[in-house]
Amino acid sequence: MSFDVSNCPRCGRLFRKVRQNVCPSCVKEIDQEYEKVYKFMRKKENRSCNVHDLSEATGVSINQITMFILEGRLSIENNPNMSYPCRSCGGPIRSGSICEKCAGNLKKIASYMKEDEQKRQEEAERRKREQSALYRSGHNE
Ligand SMILES: [Zn+2]
Ligand SMILES: [Zn+2]
Incomplete structure (x- = not known):
């Protein structure tokens, strides 16, 4: 029986790879971060926030927020000022990865x-x- 053990790219801890590529405790943390970001964005008074406001208010990194958006987990349709960096030039975008x-x-x-x-x-x-x-x-x- 082989164990697919690897280092979690997020926290560096060793864990057994099953389906996710980060360790179980990071999965939980990411879920909590998602919850925070989602709740903040849904509030009417926060509709006009941009990604920097969001990151500051929730303590979640812009990188992680970008990941949520690219994974399709987070919708920015109702947040007109929300954007994330283009993977190639870093300019603000609202759809796709570049x-x-x-x-x-x-x-x-x-x-x-x-x-x-x-x-x-x-x-x-x-x-x-x-x-x-x-x-x-x-x-x-
Ligand atoms: Zn981890
Ligand atoms: Zn670009």
Whole structure:
């Protein structure tokens, strides 16, 4: 029987990995943090808070709040000033994991890479043709 024991990435304690990738005590803590964040955000007077206000008021890190949002656990639909940092540039976003600008850049890079690949293939084809033409002309002589 093998035990999948690993260090909890959150607190460093050793624990047996079952389903979660953090230890059971951290799971509990994260749940409590979620509760705090959720309750704070739901209050009418806190609707206009931003992620910094929220983090300060609840003591929950912006990173963790971002995680809740990305996991789909926390909705920011009713909190117009709520945003979290784009994973690429750190700019504020309200959906996805990167901002529109970075998504556009990624698309551009992807299309450049595709063009590059096409050029490389064409080049390889051309070389092959040249080589076979050389080969043929060499034999004709
Ligand atoms: Zn832990
Ligand atoms: Zn960005």
